[in-house]
Amino acid sequence: MSTTAILVGGVTAQTGLTGNPDNSSAIPEYGPAYGVENSTFQILWSEDVDDGNLSVDDFEGANVSSDGEFATRLAKSTDVSFEQPPDAVETWNDGDFEGFSPGGDDESVHPNGASLEDDEYIKDAYVEIYAVQPSTILHEDNGTTQYVAPDGDVLAISDYRVLLPEDDTSGSEQEEWSLTETSVDSIELKADGETISTDDGHQTTLSYQDLSGSVELTVEAEITATIKHVTLDCPDWVVVDRVCEGLWSEEVDHLERSKTVTASRDVVVSQLSESSGTRVEFEADDDRMGAVINANSTWSTIDVDGDVQARSNWWFYTAGKSGWHTMVTRTATESTRTESSMRPLQVHAYPDRERPNVPTQSIAGENSLLIEEAWGAEQSSPSLPANIDIDPAETYVDADSIALSSTTLEGEAFDEVTVQGIVQGQSQTVSLDEPQTVRETNLTLSVLESNSTRATVRAEVTENTTGNPVSTGQVVIGDQSTPVNASGMAVLEVSSSLSLVRGQYVPQEWWHTDRPYASAEDRTKLPPNFPEFRTLVQLALVTLLWFVPLAAAVFGFDYLTRGTFLGLTDRQ
Template sequence: MTFESDENRTGVVVHPGTTWSAIDIDSETRLRGNWRFYSAGVDGWQTMVSQTETDTTRTDSSVRPAQVHAIPTQKQPDISSETTDNAEPPLVIEETWGSEQDGPSLPNRTDIATADRYVNTTSIAVQSRTLPVATVDEVTVHGIVRGQSRTVSIDDNGTVRETNLELTVLEANSTGALVQATVTENATSEPITTGRVEVGNQSAAVNASGMAVLELEERPSLLVDGQYVPAEWWRADHLYGTAKDRAKVPPKYPAFQKLIQLVLVTLLWFLPVALAVYGFDYLSGGTFLGLTTQQ
């Protein structure tokens, strides 16, 4: 599988189909397997024996055949390329699949470090920000035997779908806030059911309705920022892009209904007192507070 996104990212999953030593992406970019090679001589060739009809001659052999051995020297594959401090590597290995096995034991006279445990990689996912997707339409897989190589075609190009994130602050008090996140696909407005939403230091997976609820441990000041993080592209059935949103935090003052209730209670408390004072002033002919007009 391959894909190319608007963020200039190219991803590819390769299934070599054999035990491999290297995968050539292009003429300058190569994935190296965890297998390395060494040569060792074959016992029994130290002396050369020459025979004639009447004589046998033994001399030290001037040649000695050798056998090539493949051993895993590291746990995972890596990238074979030259990079600088100012340049990104052409590829990044995202994940590998395969059976994990114990490394081999070598004879004491063979001073080569081997991996204690290694992954016999049968699939590998890589990503690049510099290589176009056309570069990985075909790759060359090299086996661990010299001359054993084949071309692997990679198709089923994936399309990265744009997404939309909507944040809503459901509750907010002095101790924290409750935030609801809804993730949909831009083109269809259908809910997205994979990936997660991050708000502050909190993260929650979206559910079957494309929603997630996050409980923040501290009350935000004015705004809440969040981000939708899609599932890893090499694991997902559909490829989605990231999305961001910002929501306002409700003010700390009471809601309108509570304000109305406060006003009514205040009136009920002070209206009788006001009426009593006005009535007393009226009975006194306005001499008490001067609120009534004297005749």
């Protein structure tokens, strides 16, 4: 045990403190409560100390008597992630918030992390934000951001104590002090300085609606005290006997004092109202459907058809807020600490190592939903608090758009989708009314000219149904590629050693354009490469000139040998 000297209201008090107040149990001993089941309650407190020595045997049926016992052991061994912000956080906070008991007029009860302020008579005054809900703290490589829904609540508590001067009841001039009235007269919620909700009392729930953008939420509490100050004066004071032989004159003053304290949170409103999307049909495949969804915000899942959904790489954990493990009661002479009866929970989001995926089951052996691509800004890994036993992704793509396709879902599955946000209970249904069609195309290759080394090939790309030129995408032949022009043409040079030229039209991905096309292929033969007539004549002359001397030499040798060499001459 350590002994600490604390100056309270001008009086030094010696208070015994045992250890660090925030080293107490991370999991409240008075839980589960407020309708949160034990199996859920145990895994909500990720800041607890984990024991990695538990074995698989500790979780087997013979050693685990209930779901709550299993959750207790799981919570002791690691921290648990959630696919969605759990409803249990708000359920717990609503019930737990009611447990606040403020002090009397001469004592202030506050969480250990509260920022206290003093005035002439009003001491240890504060207001603290217990929770902003629903909300999620997003962890990114550049820090954290608290996201809130456009509509929500701020739960706040406030307390203080009043320190009066001591009465002076000796001498011809005497003073008496008493507290007539005191209260937390008003608590206001302000958004960027503008009052949007008002209440009073030591604890209050302040609501807000239709917030947008980045907002500073400020809770401002005005504490008032009315103090009665009586001054007595005796003109006939007997010093020896210390008594007044005459009448006391009395002067009464009522002092009105107030103290304003504030607490603020910087938040960003998570907006899903700007989410949009496009349904995509495929001209060549009536069974295939697609959709491009632009959430334009951080999202958790996209629900397509019943249980069929795509989920992002954002996962969630919950943890208690620091500074609330211990409650401190301060008076003019002492300060005492107890285990807190208020333990607010907060939802956190982090990027998981798993990429965006489809967790639903396949249909008839085929994936019910396929993620073609999810794109956005590439980010580095965030740093989570040291006491959180979760490993985030080292690098990840913060995907705000995604392309989906399916060959197994019913035709109306992509008529609308529901985007679920990262803030509990926040979602937006997006209608995909006007479909785009991925049109079939034709690729036609023709040889413009050819020589012994190179051939010039023209590629023409047109729409299959209309014959109109296709002006996007590129044509690929071998290791060469050239974009098509406004007339749907592309010209490429290839080696004339090829007898057959194969080409492919590669369109822009259908999820990155508002006029999508399908790929197409074609092939053509290069013409035979016959020599020109002049070249043939020159070749014949060269051959003749080369063979005439040889023939003469052979004939002459045969002549000299009297025909014995080749038998071409007969010399008797």
